[in-house]
Amino acid sequence: xxxxxxxxxxxxxxxxxxxxxxxxxxxxxxxxxxxxxxxxxxxxxxxxxxxxxxxxxxxxxxxxxxxxxxxxxxxxxxxxxxxxxxxxxxxxxxxxxxxxxxxxxxxxxxxxxxxxxxxxxxxxxxxxxxxxxxxxxxxxxxxxxxxxxxxxxxxxxxxxxxxxxxxxxxxxxxxxxxxxxxxxxxxxxxxxxxxxxxxxxxxxxxxxxxxxxxxxxxxxxxxxxxxxxxxxxxxxxxxxxxxxxxxxxxxxxxxxxxxxxxxxxxxxxxxxxxxxxxxxxxxxxxxxxxxxxxxxxxxxxxxxxxxxxxxxxxxxxxxxxxxxxxxxxxxxxxxxxxxxxxxxxxxxxxxxxxxxxxxxxxxxxxxxxxxxxxxxxxxxxxxxxxxxxxxxxxxxxxxxxxxxxxxxxxxxxxxxxxxxxxxxxxxxxxxxxxxxxxxxxxxxxxxxxxxxxxxxxxxxxxxxxxxxxxxxxxxxxxxxxxxxxxxxxxxxxxxxxxxxxxxxxxxxxxxxxxxxxxxxxxxxxxxxxxxxxxxxxxxxxxxxxxxxx
Amino acid sequence: xxxxxxxxxxxxxxxxxxxxxxxxxxxxxxxxxxxxxxxxxxxxxxxxxxxxxxxxxxxxxxxxxxxxxxxxxxxxxxxxxxxxxxxxxxxxxxxxxxxxxxxxxxxxxxxxxxxxxxxxxxxxxxxxxxxxxxxxxxxxxxxxxxxxxxxxxxxxxxxxxxxxxxxxxxxxxxxxxxxxxxxxxxxxxxxxxxxxxxxxxxxxxxxxxxxxxxxxxxxxxxxxxxxxxxxxxxxxxxxxxxxxxxxxxxxxxxxxxxxxxxxxxxxxxxxxxxxx
Numbered sequence: 001x002x003x004x005x006x007x008x009x010x011x012x013x014x015x016x017x018x019x020x021x022x023x024x025x026x027x028x029x030x031x032x033x034x035x036x037x038x039x040x041x042x043x044x045x046x047x048x049x050x051x052x053x054x055x056x057x058x059x060x061x062x063x064x065x066x067x068x069x070x071x072x073x074x075x076x077x078x079x080x081x082x083x084x085x086x087x088x089x090x091x092x093x094x095x096x097x098x099x100x101x102x103x104x105x106x107x108x109x110x111x112x113x114x115x116x117x118x119x120x121x122x123x124x125x126x127x128x129x130x131x132x133x134x135x136x137x138x139x140x141x142x143x144x145x146x147x148x149x150x151x152x153x154x155x156x157x158x159x160x161x162x163x164x165x166x167x168x169x170x171x172x173x174x175x176x177x178x179x180x181x182x183x184x185x186x187x188x189x190x191x192x193x194x195x196x197x198x199x200x201x202x203x204x205x206x207x208x209x210x211x212x213x214x215x216x217x218x219x220x221x222x223x224x225x226x227x228x229x230x231x232x233x234x235x236x237x238x239x240x241x242x243x244x245x246x247x248x249x250x251x252x253x254x255x256x257x258x259x260x261x262x263x264x265x266x267x268x269x270x271x272x273x274x275x276x277x278x279x280x281x282x283x284x285x286x287x288x289x290x291x292x293x294x295x296x297x298x299x300x301x302x303x304x305x306x307x308x309x310x311x312x313x314x315x316x317x318x319x320x321x322x323x324x325x326x327x328x329x330x331x332x333x334x335x336x337x338x339x340x341x342x343x344x345x346x347x348x349x350x351x352x353x354x355x356x357x358x359x360x361x362x363x364x365x366x367x368x369x370x371x372x373x374x375x376x377x378x379x380x381x382x383x384x385x386x387x388x389x390x391x392x393x394x395x396x397x398x399x400x401x402x403x404x405x406x407x408x409x410x411x412x413x414x415x416x417x418x419x420x421x422x423x424x425x426x427x428x429x430x431x432x433x434x435x436x437x438x439x440x441x442x443x444x445x446x447x448x449x450x451x452x453x454x455x456x457x458x459x460x461x462x463x464x465x466x467x468x469x470x471x472x473x474x475x476x477x478x479x480x481x482x483x484x485x486x487x488x489x490x491x492x493x494x495x496x497x498x499x500x501x502x503x504x505x506x507x508x509x510x511x512x513x514x515x516x517x518x519x520x521x522x523x524x525x526x527x528x529x530x531x532x533x534x535x536x537x538x539x540x541x542x543x544x545x546x547x548x549x
Numbered sequence: 550x551x552x553x554x555x556x557x558x559x560x561x562x563x564x565x566x567x568x569x570x571x572x573x574x575x576x577x578x579x580x581x582x583x584x585x586x587x588x589x590x591x592x593x594x595x596x597x598x599x600x601x602x603x604x605x606x607x608x609x610x611x612x613x614x615x616x617x618x619x620x621x622x623x624x625x626x627x628x629x630x631x632x633x634x635x636x637x638x639x640x641x642x643x644x645x646x647x648x649x650x651x652x653x654x655x656x657x658x659x660x661x662x663x664x665x666x667x668x669x670x671x672x673x674x675x676x677x678x679x680x681x682x683x684x685x686x687x688x689x690x691x692x693x694x695x696x697x698x699x700x701x702x703x704x705x706x707x708x709x710x711x712x713x714x715x716x717x718x719x720x721x722x723x724x725x726x727x728x729x730x731x732x733x734x735x736x737x738x739x740x741x742x743x744x745x746x747x748x749x750x751x752x753x754x755x756x757x758x759x760x761x762x763x764x765x766x767x768x769x770x771x772x773x774x775x776x777x778x779x780x781x782x783x784x785x786x787x788x789x790x791x792x793x794x795x796x797x798x799x800x801x802x803x804x805x806x807x808x809x810x811x812x813x814x815x816x817x818x819x820x821x822x823x824x825x
Contacts, residue, residue: 071682076636088621088633101618104686208617322616355625360632412635457640
């Protein structure tokens with residue numbers, strides 16, 4: 001059972017000594033990583049499976065993803081190694097899936113055999129459709145397995161994620177992209193959904209002057225550290241956000257710089273919550289079973305500019321030559337409940353590129369404003385004036401601003417990239433003398449740095465460091481504290497990956513993540529000594545396959 | 550069950566989207582493909598004959614296009630040292646062409662000669678299977694300007710017209726008799742030493758082949774017609790045999806076949822038969 005799991009929370013809130021929602025004074029204790037015989041057996045099993053996958057000869061995998069098929073080139077024309085884009089692939093993406101420096105509208109010279117007839121052929125169809133399959137075996141280690149619903153046993157997830165892409169150009173400077181994703185990870189019921197769907201109108205006003213993207217897209221696609229196409233793919237959390245505080249069984253493993261970074265934030269009073277005061281703040285009855293999914297904002301959730309997908313309009317171009325790229329856009333805001341849904345979040349990104357022998361360097365910065373994006377909340381324990389099952393929302397929804405810088409240096413076999421992102425919120429006020437004495441940190445920051453090295457034609461190794469200095473609720477009001485009052489918990493992880501490509505579109509990998517933070521326990525008096533979810537996950541090892549065809 | 554149904558619904562939706570999109574894509578492609586299919590050796594009214602004047606201005610314009618379209622692989626100075634070059638092929642050939650070296654693989658000129666303008670234009674248009682996309686979507690005028698700019702990187706291009714290979718005869722029907730004759734030519738000239746007895750690129754010398762820059766260069770698998778880098782049409786194969794692939798391991802056989810060019814066409818038929 002997780003420290004934040006609902007049932008336990010209810011039990012805990014009956015304790016007179018329990019302080020507040022995320023109240024969890026912490027005691028440090030050293031990481032005790034017990035290499036039991038079971039673990040050794042599991043690791044050996046995974047290693048054997050990896051070797052088995054490796055030695056299985058996957059010959060003549062002629063099928064390559066749509067764009068490579070279309071232009072009859074290797075995947076590595078656009079990727080350092082699939083799925084990460086190299087500078088040429090970035091340029092292809094910028095140009096609306098047309099070759100850089102052209103407005104080819106999808107025309108190509110090379111046809112596979114039998115394709116040189118007019119009209120649609122299977123070649124043409126295969127040039128538009130691609131599949132990506134990810135499957136793996138995951139094994140997590142927790143500082144205290146007893147407080148999480150997640151298992152330490154190896155978890156075979158096949159498939160983990162299946163993506164179906166339909167993408168290409170309809171005519172010159174008009175392109176489209178559609179992605180359907182079937183995901184089974186994260187401990188939730190498998191779901192099929194549209195992930196990204198958009199149209200692009202390219203080279204408006206002249207070559208590279210302006211390209212307009214409309215639809216549901218990833219805003220950071222052209223940022224030097226984009227949200228998608230990571231060598232260390234995100235591993236989804238196991239959490240429930242229909243509760244407050246959210247039940248986090250296992251935090252996600254992704255670039256923590258992208259995360260919301262804030263503890264104690266919600267998307268506002270739920271649709272189903274009966275307000276006992278004004279809808280803009282005050283006390284609301286908490287009905288856990290009726291909460292809207294997504295009420296709580298996970299401190300580890302990728303958001304805003306770095307969300308996997310947002311709906312809006314984006315414009316980018318290079319009107320001043322190859323050295324500078326601009327991007328401006330607005331996306332439909334996921335605002336707190338009382339803010340009109342017509343609100344839009346604006347953002348701007350600038351990127352500088354410099355090329356030299358075998359080398360590309362780029363630096364980017366962005367600024368994103370999320371209007372009335374979230375509402376802080378507290379869940380005070382009894383006794384009076386609170387009954388223990390009530391949420392108290394801040395009187396005003398907070399604006400949320402995000403700024404970031406990123407750089408990428410890619411030279412010969414090295415590809416090094418990192419980003420530093422800082423978030424800021426308003427200081428919440430609750431209209432209650434006691435609760436207004438709670439301490440909130442109005443800024444949080446995150447840093448993610450990755451270095452990949454192509455050892456040989458078929459072997460790639462990589463390492464990523466993620467750090468998150470959290471903001472949001474940091475201390476409970478005096479009198480409601482127990483022990484160490486600190487609530488928000490910083491996080492840092494080190495991730496390692498080794499990848500083998502028997503074919504450019506098939507990657508077999510083994511990866512390992514280690515929590516670098518000392519394990520911290522919640523106070524016995526309030527939370528039964530449960531581990532803080534940010535530190536409970538000690539490590540995770542994964543063996544899997546990532547293939548596109 | 551519901552999940553499976555949802556998944557299948559998603560697959561179906563993707564297929565429908567693709568089917569809707571294909572006619573649009575094919576519509577845009579058909580017209581230009583028809584124009585670009587003109588064989589190199591039969592130049593009539595085609596992009597090959599309608600070219601801009603080669604002068605300092607067109608070269609400068611070619612450079613501007615090159616800077617947008619080509620530098621990522623071929624490098625800012627055309628030395629084949631762009632940032633994406635290593636990822637294309639880290640440990641083996643081919644690497645992107647070094648235009649400052651004056652060594653071109655895909656020519657219709659004698660071995661050791663520079664290529665004709667049409668050869669460079671042809672490669673830009675067609676691309677190189679597996680490695681370089683074809684830029685048929687770039688206006689022909691722009692492709693010519695890029696051609697002029699590439700030539701400007703190597704001073705020898707300012708010399709006289711390079712000597713082209715001689716095309717004698719033409720493709721002949723791929724009858725069993727012709728294929729059999731081609732097989733004998735294949736054997737006589739020991740093509741199997743590199744390309745293997747079955748043409749799979751696994752001959753006894755295959756592992757030792759390197760290009761002029763020292764990168765291992767496996768010989769082509771002749772059983773896969775669609776991966777011939779210099780093209781898979783009869784005339785393309787003829788050209789590869791007679792002109793060789795300079796900078797690589799494939800020599801020119803023009804001297805050996807002088808006066809016996811018909812045997813080249815038989816060999817072409819045999820090579821094509823390996824893919825059937």
